Amino acid sequence: MFDIESAIESWKRSFGNNHAIGSEEALELESHLRDLxxxxxxxGLSEREAFMIGTMRLGHPSELECEFAKISPAAHWQRRVLWxxxxxxxxxxxxAIISTMVxxxxxxxxxxxxxxxxTGVAMLAVLALGWIGLLVLIQRHSQNTSTDRNRFSFKWGVAAVALLMLSPLLxxxxxxxxxxxxxxxxxxxxxxxYSFGGWAIHLGVCIACLLLIRKLSQTAYADASTIS
Structure with a gap:
């Protein structure tokens, strides 16, 4: 059975990795889609048919991104630099946290x-576990496309500065x-x-980051293609 609310939520998630469309623009597009x-x-159309035609009339997510980028090119690049x-x-x-733990x-x-x-093996074990944990957190956080939850707040800034100050000391x-x-x-x-093992671990972290970037890029394009 077709669920219009789930379909709209899935459609909104396609803008999660979109640099030209912010939360206000996404809400405006959602309002237009609901009206259509x-x-x-x-x-007389069914909800499924109405939703499909509505998304087609609004345009493909990549086309919408291009249009919004033309309207506010500065904001488009500001979001890219911000991320x-x-x-x-x-x-x-x-x-810094991982270095302190090590x-x-x-x-x-x-x-x-x-x-x-x-001693070297123990330090390598903590280094590996620390980077694995950090990559897992990044991967999980990347699945959250809510702008409000992803917003960088003042308290997070203070915490980051405090950690960067304490880490070298510890x-x-x-x-x-x-x-x-x-x-x-x-x-x-x-x-x-630690030197030889650390080199191998950091190389693995770089490869994992590249694979994660590739996966997220493919997910973004797949969501956009599914909706269109």
Whole structure:
């Protein structure tokens, strides 16, 4: 059975990755679509037929994006820059948190008296788990196309600045503690293990990010094609 509300929600989600159409424009388009659907239903068409014809009259999502981009090109590029900066800050803060966790883990293992290899492996395990967790959060958050929920607030800005200020302090403190409690030979051994393993993990993170970008791009085009 055709559900008009679910169809409209699915149609709205096609604008989730659209840089030219904001929340106000999406609400305006939704209002036009509802008016068209109501008008067509009153003429004797079913809700499914009215919805399909209404979306065709409004135009393909890619065509609508082009039209809105022509109306406000500055806003179009501002949104693109905003999301790029947001992604940069998110990855910077996420990397700072992960680095702090790695330093804490390495310090804890060193204080327990384990050798350099064990310390390096423990730090690599925390590094891998941290990046996997961050990528999972990004993937889940990308499925949320609600503009209100995705809006960057002042409190999030303050939290990001606080984390970026505390992270070097905690990371440096961990290094000082390890240097005090761990033998020089063990420090060199853990550093070598962490350096080579860290390179491999960061390479994997880059590949995962590229695959995620590709997946999100394909999802956006698939949603647009399904609606049209």
């Amino acid at each position: 659907t109501t008008e067509l239903c009153q003429s 790029m900066l947001t992604g940069y800050i998110a990855m910077t803060v996420g990397g 330093a804490i883990a390495g310090t804890g293992v060193a204080i327990l008296g384990l050798n350099g290899t064990a 990371t440096g403190s961990g290094g000082v503690i390890r240097a005090k409690y761990v033998a020089i030979s063990h420090l060199g051994e853990s550093a070598m293990v």
